[in-house]
Amino acid sequence: MCLxxxxxxxxxxxxxxxxxxxxxxxxxxxxxxxxxxxGDYVLLHTGYAISVIDEEEAMETLRMMRExxxx
Amino acid sequence: MRFIDEYxxxxxxxxxxxxxxxxxxxxxxxxxxxxxxxxxxxxxGIRQLLPPTVEMLSGPGCPVCVTANDDLDKVISLSRLxxxxxxxxxxxxxxxxxxxxxxxxxAEGNDIRVVYSxxxxxxxxxxxxxxxxxxxxxxxxxxxPTIAASILQAEQEKLNNYHILSLHKLTPPVIxxxxxxxxTKINGIxxxxxxxxxxxxxxxxxxPGNYGIACVVSGFEPLDILLCISMLVEQIxxxxxxxxxAYRRAVRPQGNQQALRLIEKVFDICxxxxxxxxxxxxxxxKLKQEYxxxxxxxxFHIHQEESREPPGCLCGDILRGVKVPLDxxxxxxxxxxxxxxxxxxxxxxxxxxxxxxxxxxxG
Amino acid sequence: xxxxxxxxxxxGGKLSHDLVKKNFIQPFSNxxxxxxxxxxxxxxxxxxxxxxxSYVVSPLFFPGGDIGKLAVCGTINDLxxxxxxxxxxxxxxxxxxxxxxxxxxxxxxxxxxVATDTGVKVVTGDTKVVNQGSTDxxxxxxxxxxxxxxxxxISGSNAIxxxxxxxxxxxxxxxxxxxxxxxxxxxxxxxESDCAPLNMLVSDMLTxxxxxxxxxxxxxxxxxxxxxxxxxxxxVGINIREDKIPIQQSVNAACELLGFDPLxxxxxxxxxAIVSPTCAEEILNVMKHNHYGSESAIIGEVVTEHxxxxxxxxxxxxxxxxxxxTGELLPRIC
Numbered sequence: 001m002c003l004x005x006x007x008x009x010x011x012x013x014x015x016x017x018x019x020x021x022x023x024x025x026x027x028x029x030x031x032x033x034x035x036x037x038x039g040d041y042v043l044l045h046t047g048y049a050i051s052v053i054d055e056e057e058a059m060e061t062l063r064m065m066r067e068x069x070x071x
Numbered sequence: 072m073r074f075i076d077e078y079x080x081x082x083x084x085x086x087x088x089x090x091x092x093x094x095x096x097x098x099x100x101x102x103x104x105x106x107x108x109x110x111x112x113x114x115x116g117i118r119q120l121l122p123p124t125v126e127m128l129s130g131p132g133c134p135v136c137v138t139a140n141d142d143l144d145k146v147i148s149l150s151r152l153x154x155x156x157x158x159x160x161x162x163x164x165x166x167x168x169x170x171x172x173x174x175x176x177x178a179e180g181n182d183i184r185v186v187y188s189x190x191x192x193x194x195x196x197x198x199x200x201x202x203x204x205x206x207x208x209x210x211x212x213x214x215x216p217t218i219a220a221s222i223l224q225a226e227q228e229k230l231n232n233y234h235i236l237s238l239h240k241l242t243p244p245v246i247x248x249x250x251x252x253x254x255t256k257i258n259g260i261x262x263x264x265x266x267x268x269x270x271x272x273x274x275x276x277x278x279p280g281n282y283g284i285a286c287v288v289s290g291f292e293p294l295d296i297l298l299c300i301s302m303l304v305e306q307i308x309x310x311x312x313x314x315x316x317a318y319r320r321a322v323r324p325q326g327n328q329q330a331l332r333l334i335e336k337v338f339d340i341c342x343x344x345x346x347x348x349x350x351x352x353x354x355x356x357k358l359k360q361e362y363x364x365x366x367x368x369x370x371f372h373i374h375q376e377e378s379r380e381p382p383g384c385l386c387g388d389i390l391r392g393v394k395v396p397l398d399x400x401x402x403x404x405x406x407x408x409x410x411x412x413x414x415x416x417x418x419x420x421x422x423x424x425x426x427x428x429x430x431x432x433x434g
Numbered sequence: 435x436x437x438x439x440x441x442x443x444x445x446g447g448k449l450s451h452d453l454v455k456k457n458f459i460q461p462f463s464n465x466x467x468x469x470x471x472x473x474x475x476x477x478x479x480x481x482x483x484x485x486x487x488s489y490v491v492s493p494l495f496f497p498g499g500d501i502g503k504l505a506v507c508g509t510i511n512d513l514x515x516x517x518x519x520x521x522x523x524x525x526x527x528x529x530x531x532x533x534x535x536x537x538x539x540x541x542x543x544x545x546x547x548v549a550t551d552t553g554v555k556v557v558t559g560d561t562k563v564v565n566q567g568s569t570d571x572x573x574x575x576x577x578x579x580x581x582x583x584x585x586x587x588i589s590g591s592n593a594i595x596x597x598x599x600x601x602x603x604x605x606x607x608x609x610x611x612x613x614x615x616x617x618x619x620x621x622x623x624x625x626e627s628d629c630a631p632l633n634m635l636v637s638d639m640l641t642x643x644x645x646x647x648x649x650x651x652x653x654x655x656x657x658x659x660x661x662x663x664x665x666x667x668x669x670v671g672i673n674i675r676e677d678k679i680p681i682q683q684s685v686n687a688a689c690e691l692l693g694f695d696p697l698x699x700x701x702x703x704x705x706x707a708i709v710s711p712t713c714a715e716e717i718l719n720v721m722k723h724n725h726y727g728s729e730s731a732i733i734g735e736v737v738t739e740h741x742x743x744x745x746x747x748x749x750x751x752x753x754x755x756x757x758x759x760t761g762e763l764l765p766r767i768c
Contacts, residue, residue, distance in 0.1 A: 002107055002213045002265045003693045006074035015224075022072045022687025027620040029190055031220035032330040041074060043268060043321055044691065046160070047188025047620065048217040050330065051268040051321050053074055058320035062077055065294060068086040072687055084750050116752025161693075187692060190620065293750055408760035428757040 004045035006053055009038050019044060074320065078292030087297035088120050095124045095304045100256060102392055104246065105263035106133030107291055109422060113429035115293040117300075125304065129425070131249070131345065131390035132263060134210045134240060135162045135418040139344040141378040142238050143168035146207055148375040149236065149367060150181045156199060157183045158192035159207040166414045169378045189221035196225070196233040205367045208237045213265040215239045215356055216330035219337035222358070222365050236367040237357050240343050242266050243274045244354035248345075250282050255392045259285035259303035261296070264318050269334075271326025272314050279312035290318035337362055346414070347387025386413035389422050396423040403427060439533045444563025454561060457538055458525075461546045462556040466522075474522065474557035478581065483518035485509060486577040492570055494537065497611045498626030501574055502541035504702060506548045507631045508653070509578040514633040515649040515705065517588040517640060518580030520552065525559040526575040531566055541572070552631045554578075585644060592647035593668035597736040598714035600707040602635065602721055603628070603729040605657050606685040609699035614688065623688050630703030635724045642720040645710035652706055655759040658697040660706055661744045662758040668708075672744045674734030674756070698759045708736065 007019035007026065017030045019042060026044065030036050033049040042049035103109055109129045112118065118127055131137050147168050150157045157173070164174050164185060177183040182202075186192055189206055196204040208218045218235055225233040242263060249255050262275055267288045275286045285306035289299030299317040306312050316322050334356070343355025358366040383401050388394035396402045396415070406412040408427060415421035443453045459467055466474045489505040506523060513520040525545060529538065549556055607628040614623035632651065639646060648668070652660035657679070665672045681696055689696045703726060709717050714732055721727035739745075744756040 002105075002210065004213070004265050004268075005687075005690050006072070007691075008073075021691065023684035024621065024623045024625075024687045024691070026622070026691065029217075029220065031224070032216050032327060032333065034329060043265070045213055045265060046217055047190045048220065050213060050216075050265065051327055053320050054323075055320070058074060058077075061298070061317075061319055062083075065083045065087060065298065068090050072683070072690065075690070079749055081750050113754065115748050115750050116754045117750075119752045120750065188620070428760075429754045 002045055004043040004050060006041045007044045009036055009040045009042060012036070012038060017042070017049060019049070075292060078290065078294040080294060083294055084297055087294065087301050091125065091297070091301045091304055092122045094301070094308055095122050096308065098124050098126070099258040099304065099307050100126045100128055101259045101261060101300065101303055102128045102130045102255065102257045103261035104130040104132040104242070105261070105266065106136070106418070106421070107264065108132070108261055108289060108296065109425050111291050111293065111296060113425045117293065117296055120297070121300065125300065128257065128392045129389075129422040130392050131245060131348065133415070133418050133421050135166055136386060136390060136414045136421045137240065137345045137347070138166070138209060138238055138414070139346050139378075140169050140380060141344060144170070144375045144378050145373055146236060147171055147173065147176055148373050149205055149371055150176050150183055152371060154202050155182070156195060156202050156204045157181070157207065158186045158195055158204060159183065160209060161185045162418060163207060163209060165411070165417045167381070167411055167417070170376065189218055193221055193224060193230065193233060196230050200232060203232050203234060205234045205236055205371075208235045208239050211240055211242050211263070211266045212269045212334070215338065216269060216327075216333045219333040222337050222362055223333070225365060226362075231364065234365055234367040234370055235358065237338070239338070239356040240345065241340070241354050241356065242270070243277070244351055245345060245348065246278065248348055248351045248354070249391060250278070250284070252391065257284060257392070258307050259287070259312070261299050261303070262286050262288040264288060264290050264295070264321065267316075267318070267322045267326070269327050269330045272316050272322060272324045273326070275314045279314060283312050285312040286314045288316045288318050288322050290321065347390040381412045384413035386415040386423070389415055396426040399423070437535050439529050439531060439535060439538065439563055441531045441563050441565065444529070444561060450561070457542055458559060458561065461542050462549065464555045464557065466555065466557040474524070476522065476557070478521070478579070481582040481584070483513050483516045483580040483582055484577070485512040486575065487512060489574045489576070490570065491612065493612075493615050494541065494571055496615050496627055498607070499629040500541055500544050501572060502544035503548055503629050505574040505576045506545045506554075507629050507702060509576040510548070510552060510554060510631045510633050511651045511705070513578050513580035514636040515588070515651055516580075516582060517586040517636065517646070517649070518582045519637065520554045520578055520580040520633050522555055522557045522579045523549070524577045525556050527559070527561045528569050528573040529561065529563045530569045530571050531563050533571055538572075548631055552633055583640070586640060588646055588649050590648050590650060590664050590667035593664060593670050593708045593736050594647065595670065595736055595738055596711050597647055597708045598711050598732050599661070599672060599674060599734040599736070600709060600714065600718055600721065601657065601679065601731055601733045602632070602705045602707070602727045604680040604682050604685065605652070605701055605704065606681060606689060606696040606699035608702040609656070609694075610685050610688045613692070621688070621691070623684060625682065625684050625688065628701055628703035630726050632703065632705055632726055635705070635721065635726045638720050638724050639707065639717055642717050643709070643713040645713050646707055646717065647710065648706075648708035650706050652701050652704055654700050656696070656698040656700060657706065658744065658756045659758045661756065664706070664708060665744050666742045669741050671737045671740040671742070672734060673737045673747065674744065675747045676749050678731050678733040680729045680731055697756060711735075
């Protein structure tokens with residue numbers, strides 16, 4: 001459930017990551033995604049990064065949608 | 072905004088809709104479990120785009136709506152204790168309990184603060200050492216690991232005035248309870264998006280396995296939902312229900328192992344009472360014995376009057392997908408967002424609220 | 435030298451007199467207020483518009499403004515929304531003891547700046563000081579008087595079928611600017627309040643056309659609530675297009691993060707105009723040439739369907755109802 005938005009990791013310090021979306025930044029916690037790296041996009045939910053976005057899968061999903069042929 | 076805007080593209084949406092029209096021959100009923108999906112579906116008018124063969128039904132995926140009156144009353148009782156600061160997500164503020172709501176209790180002068188994150192609750196605890204801060208832990212598996220992390224952080228810092236009231240609930244057991252009840256007749260489930268980033272898609276295997284119902288994990292943007300519906304329709308048309316992920320950029324079959332470890336470290340599974348459904352075994356989370364100093368249930372003595380359900384309220388039936396808001400006599404008469412009788416009308420993603428705000432209220 | 439305001443400053447004695455003289459009369463100086471009489475006395479000929487509002491915003495200072503600027507712009511705008519040229523204001527302060535003088539001075543200075551920029555005069559007012567805890571640092575009440583030019587008839591009940599709906603710029607800035615100041619939010623939002631006086635914008639619009647039927651500023655409750663009010667007052671339906679509504683990227687992102695719908699977030703320097711379709715483009719053009727209307731856009735129209743209600747065509751081409759705000763705007767997790 002729940003509201004989570006994709007945000008870009010700009011810097012990391014201990015358990016905190018400065019993430020950015022649309023020009024705003026938030027000091028998120030990466031307790032749940034300790035493997036997040038600078039340059040990753042993470043899903044931000046109530047202040048915590050809950051998942052690292054798989055950019056290849058994102059592109060693949062869009063590509064698949066673009067290729068839908070309709071008769 | 073990256074990874075959001077691309078999934079709102081109208082032209083791609085049209086292709087997905089055409090594909091759904093093309094592939095759908097049988098009448099199907101799909102249930103979106105998650106309240107966030109309910110809101111997206113209404114916000115983008117998704118139902119208007121679907122062929123008449125596809126019917127959408129909303130399920131019990133709003134964690135606030137399924138919180139039993141008894142639990143809400145517990146929170147209200149705690150808020151009246153001296154030197155207590157209640158910190159809560161905004162979703163809970165206006166939900167009516169048996170006799171009152173947090174909003175009303177706040178107006179009486181009790182210290183109740185809306186926060187966006189458990190991180191803020193920790194800040195409040197640090198800044199108010201002479202007060203006891205209780206964070207109301209609602210939400211499903213998406214939120215539970217964040218609360219677990221906050222407890223571990225409090226433990227690290229030796230913060231002794233931070234407590235959690237755990238009202239967390241688990242998704243697969245309640246889906247099972249719904250399907251077992253036999254009342255909810257559906258062919259496919261739009262599986263929760265962000266719960267699944269944590270638990271993965273594997274826990275849903277029992278649904279096609281035991282019930283023959285199709286499952287696809289969906290994201291929240293309109294293209295995500297349309298893609299999910301398209302995949303569900305195709306599974307059903309093929310007669311091959313299974314578990315697929317449409318939200319592949321965020322969800323893996325095995326979920327987020329670190330988050331699952333955090334949940335396991337801090338919580339035990341326990342039975343939980345779901346509004347409208349009753350007690351469901353192994354569907355709730357409570358703090359483990361070794362974290363009892365953080366457990367508001369154990370630390371505080373909670374006095375509460377006997378809980379009661381509001382008469383005439385159909386929230387329970389609506390949550391199970393057995394009735395729709397328009398079936399309820401109170402809908403838009405005695406029960407409106409300004410004067411809600413039950414939580415489904417006031418929760419930001421309650422089904423009744425969605426119907427009222429986004430359409431269908433005025434015929 | 436006192437640096438905090440004391441109860442004595444409100445008791446009517448010498449300290450009170452000094453406070454009023456130094457922090458009120460002198461900054462606002464004009465022929466009327468300098469007399470320091472119990473009432474402001476002046477002549478006025480014509481159709482008078484009269485309004486009052488109270489301001490209780492917290493925090494007192496936020497990116498893009500403060501409670502003083504908010505108060506005076508709010509009242510000027512209420513007059514402007516009736517087509518009136520604002521002329522005189524009253525400013526009443528209820529001050530919590532302990533408020534630093536420096537803060538009061540900054541706020542008075544903000545009021546003075548807007549007054550000077552718009553040609554409006556503060557001609558009377560009041561100050562009271564109350565015990566700590568009786569008020570939240572500072573509450574301001576302003577009342578305003580303006581004159582409506584002959585032939586101008588603007589009212590929330592004047593919208594008719596076919597009218598166009600114009601919005602003067604991007605929504606949500608004020609609400610997000612204020613909420614970003616909330617302690618502990620860990621959020622950095624480079625958004626400033628859009629707080630601004632709109633009387634000159636309205637004046638330009640009236641010069642372009644006299645077929646402006648309704649004007650309203652979408653403050654608390656946001657654009658959605660204001661459109662609903664107009665729809666109900668005029669007994670008409672309003673339909674808007676989601677893709678036409680201007681919004682800044684950072685405001686949009688903040689709303690997504692916190693779970694707000696931008697349609698319900700407060701604005702303090704925007705207006706909605708419902709105008710005759712024959713002059714909509716002309717009015718829009720004039721608005722775009724004004725500093726406070728540079729991002730104006732036609733966002734919708736008045737329709738026969740669903741009188742009293744507002745609908746929106748989404749980016750997918752579907753239609754949904756846009757309701758009024760219920761309760762407070764609260765951040766949500768789901």
